[in-house]
Amino acid sequence: MFKISVGENGEQLFLCAKDEDLLSAARKNAQKIMRGCCSGGCGVCKIKIDEGQFRRDTSSMAVLPAHEREQNYTLACKTFALSDLRITFLK
Ligand code: FES
Numbered sequence: 612m613f614k615i616s617v618g619e620n621g622e623q624l625f626l627c628a629k630d631e632d633l634l635s636a637a638r639k640n641a642q643k644i645m646r647g648c649c650s651g652g653c654g655v656c657k658i659k660i661d662e663g664q665f666r667r668d669t670s671s672m673a674v675l676p677a678h679e680r681e682q683n684y685t686l687a688c689k690t691f692a693l694s695d696l697r698i699t700f701l702k
Pocket of ligand 1: 634645646647648649650651652653654655656657686687688689
């Protein structure tokens with residue numbers, strides 16, 4: 612399990628299993644995050660990873676363009692923690 616802290620001061624915290632996407636883990640832990648297609652196509656679950664290692668599965672370049680990927684924006688439904696993370700919810 613990885614610890615996922617939310618916000619600048621990590622005021623919210625939830626756990627995420629190694630192979631669980633961040634959107635599922637967040638919703639299971641009563642975090643307020645928008646859920647749409649759950650397949651990397653709509654962009655409503657976009658978050659920013661502020662600290663930590665993660666991997667992405669395939670997702671739409673239209674809703675998550677290359678310049679956003681470089682700045683660690685990602686789609687929670689297609690993102691998996693590889694370490695403890697600090698993230699920001701955008702919506
Ligand atoms: S819910 Fe649609 S991209 Fe994540």
